[in-house]
Amino acid sequence: MASTKKVGILGATGTVGQRFILLLAEHPIFSIHALGASARSAGKAYKDAVRWKQARPIPESVAQITVKPCDAELFKDCDVVFSGLDADVAGDIEMAMLKQNIAVFSNAKNYRRDPSVPLIVPTVNSDHFDLIAHQRKLNKLDKGFLITNANCSTTGLVVPLKALQDAFGPMSHIIVNTQQAISGAGYPGVPSLDILDNVVPHIGGEEEKMEFEACKILGDLAPDKQSLVHLPETIVSATCTRVPVLDGHLETVSVKFANGAPSVEQVYEVLEKYTSEAEKMGCHSAPQKPIVVTREADRPQPRLDRENLKGQAVTVGRVRKCPVLDIKFVLLVHNTVLGAAGSSVLNAEIAVFKGLI
Numbered sequence: 411m412a413s414t415k416k417v418g419i420l421g422a423t424g425t426v427g428q429r430f431i432l433l434l435a436e437h438p439i440f441s442i443h444a445l446g447a448s449a450r451s452a453g454k455a456y457k458d459a460v461r462w463k464q465a466r467p468i469p470e471s472v473a474q475i476t477v478k479p480c481d482a483e484l485f486k487d488c489d490v491v492f493s494g495l496d497a498d499v500a501g502d503i504e505m506a507m508l509k510q511n512i513a514v515f516s517n518a519k520n521y522r523r524d525p526s527v528p529l530i531v532p533t534v535n536s537d538h539f540d541l542i543a544h545q546r547k548l549n550k551l552d553k554g555f556l557i558t559n560a561n562c563s564t565t566g567l568v569v570p571l572k573a574l575q576d577a578f579g580p581m582s583h584i585i586v587n588t589q590q591a592i593s594g595a596g597y598p599g600v601p602s603l604d605i606l607d608n609v610v611p612h613i614g615g616e617e618e619k620m621e622f623e624a625c626k627i628l629g630d631l632a633p634d635k636q637s638l639v640h641l642p643e644t645i646v647s648a649t650c651t652r653v654p655v656l657d658g659h660l661e662t663v664s665v666k667f668a669n670g671a672p673s674v675e676q677v678y679e680v681l682e683k684y685t686s687e688a689e690k691m692g693c694h695s696a697p698q699k700p701i702v703v704t705r706e707a708d709r710p711q712p713r714l715d716r717e718n719l720k721g722q723a724v725t726v727g728r729v730r731k732c733p734v735l736d737i738k739f740v741l742l743v744h745n746t747v748l749g750a751a752g753s754s755v756l757n758a759e760i761a762v763f764k765g766l767i
């Protein structure tokens with residue numbers, strides 16, 4: 411087993427930060443060393459700074475840690491920094507951490523479009539870690555690097571799409587409609603008077619993120635390993651809505667394949683057989699398999715399926731012929747586990763396995 415790595419959590423008091431605490435409190439190779447948040451929280455014991463919203467209690471090992479301001483100097487003895495920072499501040503703080511030669515795993519949107527930053531969903535494109543050598547050269551770093559994970563809805567979408575792309579070749583058109591949980595908006599998030607008894611058919615910037623990020627993630631690393639080639643001929647159209655669910659984003663997806671339609675049974679088989687590098691490496695947080703397939707007529711459902719394989723798998727069901735495109739299906743992703751902190755932690759485990767940390 412690799413030696414223990416010291417980790418810092420930025421935005422440790424937030425919705426994603428609290429997931430990081432739960433995932434890392436008893437981790438076999440990562441040990442929580444420092445917690446960071448805003449001036450509101452800095453100087454307080456974690457238990458007094460956080461508005462804890464998880465069903466499990468705050469781990470005892472973390473409750474008394476004093477929260478620090480997110481000053482890179484204060485995190486320089488960390489091997490790894492996980493960021494659950496608000497996007498308004500994540501850009502500058504994460505860059506300062508990178509310049510301290512730290513391995514930074516970000517959940518924020520700020521660097522996802524940067525051509526030198528891999529956008530990695532751990533059960534989809536862990537091969538994009540090979541861009542790090544180039545990124546380190548650009549930044550004149552030997553140990554540090556910056557990886558982002560995807561928008562939570564994008565994360566759910568690309569897992570089954572990767573399985574289908576590997577099996578049936580390029581997809582020309584993808585139409586996705588999301589029903590996103592309120593925890594996706596952080597805390598305190600969407601006002602109760604807006605979301606109870608209601609559906610809000612707009613989440614600012616979300617559709618553009620899905621349409622861009624899916625093509626970066628499903629694209630290839632160039633042969634010289636110095637850039638990523640986005641999917642050239644795939645059009646993604648997203649409509650994103652907010653629904654009164656606590657955790658778990660449900661998505662309805664229709665796909666057209668460039669080389670002709672597979673059958674429904676072929677699609678089920680491919681989804682059931684899909685595996686990723688993360689399980690083969692034996693990573694601690696890797697799900698037994700990246701996709702849980704359900705053949706029940708009324709599944710997946712957020713309340714019943716979001717904890718499947720500890721929230722690290724995407725549940726896919728209702729595969730049918732699409733009369734407009736080729737195939738349609740429904741998926742469910744846990745937005746704060748695989749859609750956020752869980753992806754970062756698994757990405758970091760992969761990076762350790764690859765000798766990058």
Ligand SMILES: NC(=O)C1=CN([C@@H]2O[C@H](COP(=O)(O)OP(=O)(O)OC[C@H]3O[C@@H](n4cnc5c(N)ncnc54)[C@H](OP(=O)(O)O)[C@@H]3O)[C@@H](O)[C@H]2O)C=CC1
Nearest residue numbers: 421423424425426447448451494496497517518594596597
């Ligand atoms: N929720 C989700 O499902 C997903 C979220 N993300 C992304 O993850 C990030 C975190 O989201 P989420 O946890 O929902 O957000 P929250 O609003 O719940 O938490 C934000 C965190 O940022 C900290 N923060 C705010 N301002 C500052 C500052 N000036 N300096 C230092 N820290 C600051 C807060 O600290 P304090 O408590 O002290 O104010 C808090 O810890 C965002 O970038 C979001 O877009 C990505 C995928 C999914």
Ligand SMILES: N[C@@H](CC(=O)OP(=O)(O)O)C(=O)O
Nearest residue numbers: 517518519561562590594595
């Ligand atoms: N916008 C997502 C959560 C999120 O913060 O996404 P991103 O990291 O892409 O900004 C949601 O509302 O469910």
